[in-house]
Amino acid sequence: MFDALSARLEKVSQSLRSRGRLTEADLDNALGEVRTALLEADVELSVVRAFLDAVRVRVAGEDVATSLTPGQHVIKAVHDQLVEVLGGSALKVTYAAKPPTVILLAGLQGAGKTTTAGKLANWFKSQGRQPYLVGTDLQRPAAVEQLRVLGAQIGVEVYSEPSNPVEVARKGVAEAIRLGRDVVIIDTAGRLSIDAALMAEVRFIAGAVNPHYTFLVIDAVTGQDAVHTARAFHESLELSGIIVTKLDYDARGGAVLSARGVVGRPVVFASTGEKMGDFDLFHPDRMASRILGMGDIMSLIEQAERTMDADVMADSTQRMLAGQFTLDDFMTQMNQVRKMGSLGGLMKLVPGMNKEMRDAASNIDDGHLNRVEAIIRSMTPKERRDPSLIDGSRRSRIAKGCGQTVNDVNTLLKQFDQMKKMMKTMGRGGMPQMPGGGKMAQMAEKLGAARGMELPEGFEALGAGMNAGGAGGLGPRPAGGAGGGQKGKKKKGGRVTPPKTR
Amino acid sequence: MTLFWVLLVAVIVGAGVVAVRRRRRPRLATPLVRQAMPEVLVTEVAPIPTLLESAVASAPASLESRLGASRGIFDRVRSLGSGTLSETDLEVVEEVLLRSDVGLATTTALLDELRTNGAPDGVASAIRAALNASFVADRSVRTAADEGRIAVWLFVGVNGVGKTTTIGKLAARATSAGQHVVLAAGDTFRAAAADQLALWAERSGADIVRAAEGADPGSVIHDALGRAQARGADIVLADTAGRRANSTNLLDELAKIRRVADRLPGQVVETLMVLDATTGQNALSQAKEFLAAAAVTGIVLTKLDGTARGGIVVAIERELQIPVKFVGIGETVDDLIDFDPTAFVDSLLS
Known part of the structure; x- marks a missing residue:
């Protein structure tokens, strides 16, 4: 998903890795590559600028006299900033003390709200919850029908009626309470952020049901527009998080960074395929590692x-x-x-x-x-x-x-x-x-x-696992570790970092 | 070598499993306690609007009026001077193009053109000329098949771009022009996709052929051709399931669907890739893959009534010579218009 971005950053890191000292020109060069990578990945221009500025500050602000080579230093700064922009650690989904926990999904047409509603219900079910689906998309032909089919697939009931969206939402929540369900997921019609009437409607829905979580569903292939959309929805709805869909496309997924950068709310879930089970919590730290080509152990x-x-x-x-x-x-x-x-x-x-x-x-x-x-x-x-x-x-x-x-x-x-x-x-x-x-x-x-x-x-787990299985460590101590005596096996000119004590 | 890779993954995974298990063991001793959550997480809910606000009627369907929103920085282009180009001018142009999703490579190419050609009549008109020069492909649509065959329009695209809606609009257009249209509900994958198309068929008065969910899409189109032949229909509009463009299997399936649709008595006269205007650089790879798999003859750019500008079609036309043929600007039947390059370029820069 973030492959192309990874590839480019990999190139940057390789060119920097062999350097002994980092000059201003090197840094400009490296950041130029990062800029290109981010733009090609559809990260919005102002988000890119803010990102680069933040990386520059990080590089300048940190103590260079550590064991890091200059190249590692820049990569570390990019990595840290990525993690920060992507949202620190994963958001922990908690439940309302007085059930049901009400979740509202909103977004543009075709972002994948209805499918996401089904997947989310499926996810809550796998967490041992009793979800309930409410379909308020009375606008798109057969949208409610789609939700019903999905609900039947995963064994979750769906509420809808042909009245008006606010009424459906209100009654749906009441029905969930009556049935003793503890999670209610409300699917809404797709709407453009500049459509005043529809934006007001979704606010009415939110006002009527007072959701604990309001999620913006955003498509990973979205371009520069991601910020407009995210900002507009955030302004009307006060989002609590973002759900990103279609992460299985070969899109670079910069929209995730953009939306996250503008809204300041975490990406909570990610949808990565066509099956109901292709859906999970979004892990920013893992994603950042993936972007930097560090794998996702x-x-x-x-x-x-x-x-x-x-x-x-x-x-x-x-x-x-x-x-x-x-x-x-x-x-x-x-x-x-x-x-x-x-x-x-x-x-x-x-x-x-x-x-x-x-x-x-x-x-x-x-x-x-x-x-x-x-x-x-x-x-x-x-x-x-x-x-x-x-x-x-x-x-x-x-x-x-x-x-x-x-x-x-x-x-x-x-x-x-x-x-x-x-x-x-x-x-x-x-x-x-x-x-x-x-x-x-x-x-x-x-x-x-x-x-x-x-x-x-x-990574620690990996190291620990190696220690558990044998004597030494695979990755974390490449040379000069427990084994010793392997000089010359490291790459020529490469600099070996002594294991950092924590 | 083969074995090495398998083993490497095995070792890492195995070690990881051991480590994770080791870590988790003590945790299992403590009972699972569910954390209570504050009843309301979101404290500042935006004020509920009054009914007066919601009564604002939406503007009538025209590209200019629909494209009117959020044009802020784009005004800066017009304010640029004429004559020699300064770096600042170029930066403004770059920003405008990048923000419109034109993409880095195409933007750089356009800037290079500007640098070589200069801007004798002002930067705005120079960049307009450069963009207009990107839209040279033939935009005519073919509605009639060869003698004795039935014209088929095949719609392809990724998930959620508006294929079904586009077909609905085009069906309405064709039936109101007096044509007999048969719709083929080839999206047998997504839940209730056929129902959605059936509602459009009802609205537009077109015929529809559909099958159960999970049926072979090729057979649906084959049946639709049979129906079209029996009733002497003029054209078959064939829907397909949204598919990602980086899956060989899904692309192969699409290629097969196209072959079936192109078999006698059918003839695929247009393969239209439906593209969401909010799409970023991925649109280019979508176009490439669908072009290779299904010989795309044109693009329908949808959702252009939002804040997205759809600048990526500039890159698509320049690199792949696939013309944009229609533009979707809303949800009602009439909100599909022919693509007009000049108006589009104006809207990119206005």
Whole structure:
């Protein structure tokens, strides 16, 4: 979603990373790139200006004599500012002491209010609440019908009647109270911010039901107009937050920054797909990390927890890092990872991946993994535990068993062997040399650079996890960490940040 | 290499799971307490307007009147002097263009043109000329198919841009001109999309062919062609589900729908991409993808009655030569007009 922005900022950070000192010209240059990136991402012009000014102040104001390189310093400033503009930490949704909690959705036509209403109800349902939907969009043909269909899909009742929107809202809330529902979501008709009559109408609705939360639903593909819309709605409705939709488009989503920058209220939810479940709380810190190409480890782990068998995973990971890793374990891991979705998509969430690495990962197709699995399944249990048993005749038997060539079997065994060694080093806290180039070291450096910053808690979790599984740390201590003795494995000219004590 | 990637993800995920579990364990001991919330979070609710205010009638449908709102900084363009261009002049022009969603690349190109050509008759007219030069494509619409075939207009676009509404308006236009129109409810994905189109059919007096939700959109259009042939209709307006433009599967589906619609007796004479004027730079990639998948022949720019200016169509016309053919300026049947480049450029700069 923020890929293009990430890519550009990645470029900036790479050009700065190798610098020893930051000159005024470097800073102008870097901020110029940031400006371009933000404008191309549809961030509104005045928001861009304010953003750049704030970054400049941050860079100047902070003590440069820390362990950060100048490049990291700028990136940290951009990151911090992004987090701030995106809204600090996530807004915690609380519930009214005297139910129901009333939520009003407003926005332009086609932003996705009705679908969002359904998704939001679904989300509250998954939180153990009893939501109730009220459809006041009597304007667009079949809007209420759409809400009813969605309600039926997720098992939430919908209230509407062909009277007038204010009346429908009032009666809908009364009905929810009568039924003992604790969350009421009111969908409204799409309206233009300059349409005085309709803006007054939505104010009447708000006045009639006194919502606890008023959310502006805004489309991630919106351009410069996002600020007008957000401002106008905020002025009439006093918004409590923003819901951003269509984040699964390849849009860069600058509208999120714009609206947030103008309204000063957090982005609360994000909708990322066509299914009812593609909806969750918006996490500004994670999003900022994503923009900067730092990955989104918390989302990755949450996704893993939803789809994977955590015990199995934890088990085999520990064995792997201890160096007692079998082909069985590998197959388990591979299948667990496959359950989570496409490898390319997952790689986007892994911190420290550059575009090249992500592309390499997304080129791996399912068929390839199927073939790997077939090879392993053609081995006997004994062979899987100890691949060194596999001699020439076993090889040809395995190849016949899985319908592939002996060469394929050889490749797999060779790769497995390399991998095992690598994992063992990693388990001991070292950074392994990747076959065919020091990409791993590069990644370590990235993670190392990231370590100097205030990072989302996921990074700590990652470090902790590594410590739990083996002895050392993967990312957070790329070199000079527990393993020691890996000089020369870091990228030439790269500067290694000593681990920052917190 | 393959295995390496799989494993890398596995290690990280595995480690993360271990860490998260470790952290959460102590938390589970404490009972879940729901936090109470202040009853009213929003303290300053805007004053409720009186009924007098809400009785303000909306202006009649004309582009100028609808485009009248919030033109603040754009007045500055007109105030710019003539003759040589100063950097300040260019900055003002840049700001105006960027704020209209023209986009950075196109804006830079336009500024370069200004620099080389100068502004003999004033900056405003120079930039107007440069913008007008962007709109050179042929804007005529084809309504008739070849002999013995039925003309099909196919509507494509992302979610929520107003495809169904546009079809409704165009259907009304065609029926009032005495044409026999068949609507094909090809959006079988979104809840109640067919119902929405059915209401438009009722209003405009057009025929409609629809199927159950989840049906194959191609088959709906195929059936609509059959109906059109049986009744001797002049034109089929085919709706499609809104789809994001970065999904190969969804684009392939669209390509297939177009092939079906183009099969005898049908002939796709126009493929119109509906575009929301509030859309930013993503519109360009939408246009590119839909052009490749469905051979888009024109754009319908909707919601131009709001504060958005839709400047991205300048970039689309310059880069992809897809002409804007219609403009949507409101919710009623008559609020769809032919695109007029001069009026549009004026509105960008006025």
